[in-house]
Amino acid sequence: MNGFLSAISGLGRKVISSIERMGRGQIFLFHTIMSTGVIFKEFSLLVKQMHSVGVLSIQIIAVSGLTVGMVLSLQGYNTLVDFGAEQSLGQMVALSLVREMGPVLTALLFAGRAGSALTAEIGLMKVTEQLPAMEIMAVDPYRKIIAPRFYAGLISMPLLAAIFSAIGVLGGYLVGVELLGVDSGAFWSQMQSKVGFYEDIVNGVIKSIVFGLVVTWIAVYEGHDAAPTTEGVSRATTRTVVNSAFAVLGLDFILTALMFGGA
Amino acid sequence: MEQFAQNHTQDTPSDLLVKMENVSFSHGSRVILDGIDIEIPRGKVTTIMGPSGTGKTTALRLITGQLMPNAGTVLVDGQNVPELARQPLFELRKRMGMMFQTGALFSDLSVFENVAFPLREHTDLPESMIRDIVVMKLQAVGLRGARQLMPSELSGGMSRRVALARTIALDPMMIMYDEPFTGQDPITVGVIMQLIRKLNDSLGLTSIIVSHDVAEVSRISDRLYIIDGGKVEASGSPQTLEESKSEWVQQFLNGRPDGPAKFHYPAKDYAEDLFTL
Numbered sequence: 001m002n003g004f005l006s007a008i009s010g011l012g013r014k015v016i017s018s019i020e021r022m023g024r025g026q027i028f029l030f031h032t033i034m035s036t037g038v039i040f041k042e043f044s045l046l047v048k049q050m051h052s053v054g055v056l057s058i059q060i061i062a063v064s065g066l067t068v069g070m071v072l073s074l075q076g077y078n079t080l081v082d083f084g085a086e087q088s089l090g091q092m093v094a095l096s097l098v099r100e101m102g103p104v105l106t107a108l109l110f111a112g113r114a115g116s117a118l119t120a121e122i123g124l125m126k127v128t129e130q131l132p133a134m135e136i137m138a139v140d141p142y143r144k145i146i147a148p149r150f151y152a153g154l155i156s157m158p159l160l161a162a163i164f165s166a167i168g169v170l171g172g173y174l175v176g177v178e179l180l181g182v183d184s185g186a187f188w189s190q191m192q193s194k195v196g197f198y199e200d201i202v203n204g205v206i207k208s209i210v211f212g213l214v215v216t217w218i219a220v221y222e223g224h225d226a227a228p229t230t231e232g233v234s235r236a237t238t239r240t241v242v243n244s245a246f247a248v249l250g251l252d253f254i255l256t257a258l259m260f261g262g263a
Numbered sequence: 264m265e266q267f268a269q270n271h272t273q274d275t276p277s278d279l280l281v282k283m284e285n286v287s288f289s290h291g292s293r294v295i296l297d298g299i300d301i302e303i304p305r306g307k308v309t310t311i312m313g314p315s316g317t318g319k320t321t322a323l324r325l326i327t328g329q330l331m332p333n334a335g336t337v338l339v340d341g342q343n344v345p346e347l348a349r350q351p352l353f354e355l356r357k358r359m360g361m362m363f364q365t366g367a368l369f370s371d372l373s374v375f376e377n378v379a380f381p382l383r384e385h386t387d388l389p390e391s392m393i394r395d396i397v398v399m400k401l402q403a404v405g406l407r408g409a410r411q412l413m414p415s416e417l418s419g420g421m422s423r424r425v426a427l428a429r430t431i432a433l434d435p436m437m438i439m440y441d442e443p444f445t446g447q448d449p450i451t452v453g454v455i456m457q458l459i460r461k462l463n464d465s466l467g468l469t470s471i472i473v474s475h476d477v478a479e480v481s482r483i484s485d486r487l488y489i490i491d492g493g494k495v496e497a498s499g500s501p502q503t504l505e506e507s508k509s510e511w512v513q514q515f516l517n518g519r520p521d522g523p524a525k526f527h528y529p530a531k532d533y534a535e536d537l538f539t540l
Binding site (some may be wrong): 133134136137 | 329356357359363364369472
């Protein structure tokens with residue numbers, strides 16, 4: 001009986017702790033949004049973070065986009081050729097990338113590359129007492145540290161997703177047209193006629209903005225909330241990657257259902 | 264508690280820069296400070312000592328408003344810190360400085376930029392004046408020639424001296440030092456000791472040191488507080504504490520391994536423990 005009660009109370013503690021963390025996360029987001037003014041006042045802070053979060057992520061995004069596009073093209077051709085529909089390869093590659101693969105894979109890669117780095121950086125600032133030192137100097141860390149990183153992630157993510165999709169299409173072209181012999185004109189014209197600006201591209205951009213917001217929010221919050229020890233930073237970094245992955249995949253389903261579910 | 268407060272009672276409220284009255288602070292169920300009273304006189308060097316984990320750093324964080332007490336008042340220059348809203352608290356903090364145990368330098372900024380940081384944040388001074396002030400502050404800590412270095416290129420002692428230069432950049436009324444001597448070689452300890460005393464006297468500051476380096480702080484402090492178990496065990500000038508009859512105070516000051524503060528963690532009888540299967 002005692003074991004059962006302690007299991008119930010343990011479960012209750014975990015639920016309360018999770019709700020408490022979610023609440024703290026929302027207050028954190030509120031403070032971050034209230035510090036938005038800094039990105040206009042000190043634009044250089046934003047530029048510096050966009051370099052660190054966005055520009056330095058281009059390599060992994062570009063290489064991943066190229067290989068995903070090439071694989072999509074190869075797999076798609078093998079399926080489409082059975083139905084004599086290989087001329088639609090461009091459309092298939094582009095829709096897969098713009099609607100799904102681009103935003104989702106970019107967000108997952110972004111969480112691994114930039115999100116984990118943001119968490120570790122902010123967490124280590126706590127360990128080395130840089131954040132408390134800033135507070136003692138009457139400088140708000142939300143303004144100086146958190147907000148520039150948050151907005152850098154939010155702005156970088158859709159741009160990275162666009163790069164991923166564009167390079168993915170090129171990868172698809174290389175394999176489909178140059179290697180497998182699909183007609184170049186058919187590849188591009190099918191893509192042009194079947195990929196809609198609003199229903200495909202805009203929806204893809206909306207997805208990438210939402211993913212960018214969620215992943216960067218999780219990353220900066222976990223860093224700020226990390227226990228100021230090496231183990232605390234390590235756990236926070238892991239939580240960033242895992243929670244971001246869950247959040248992106250869950251939100252992708254919800255957004256896909258809302259955007260394309262009724263079509 | 265043993266009080267050795269000869270000078271203590273002579274301080275008038277205006278002589279006191281910080282007054283902690285009946286302050287309690289708990290972390291979860293663990294009581295860190297249990298109704299302590301600490302008075303920090305203006306223009307003096309006051310040290311808070313005590314064994315590790317007794318709440319010395321917590322006391323500093325209560326003074327800076329980083330932590331809120333569960334009970335009691337923390338008056339700094341006449342303002343009750345726990346009751347201050349964010350903006351007045353930040354205004355008060357501009358007149359405080361704190362040197363952290365690690366130095367807490369911003370790792371992506373050079374020595375020069377670290378010292379210039381508070382000036383850039385809180386003043387509209389032209390670049391030429393910021394440069395002059397930074398050079399003067401670095402000269403005061405003997406590191407004018409190291410201004411182009413990055414924090415990763417500094418030794419532990421140099422990091423603390425740069426942190427000290429950054430702390431005095433805005434000419435604060437008070438500086439708090441959190442374990443300034445920990446892990447430093449004897450020369451660096453001597454340099455930091457000299458700097459604390461010299462800066463305090465020449466700039467007319469009030470200094471609060473948190474440390475358990477008895478010999479070092481006794482030489483530069485005007486007043487000592489020893490806290491243990493969340494309470495003030497003794498206070499007074501270094502000399503009065505040295506002459507204390509309290510066994511606990513003597514054990515602490517002389518670093519004796521056993522005494523009122525037990526060497527052994529509470530346990531059942533040793534022999535019984537060994538022969539119990």
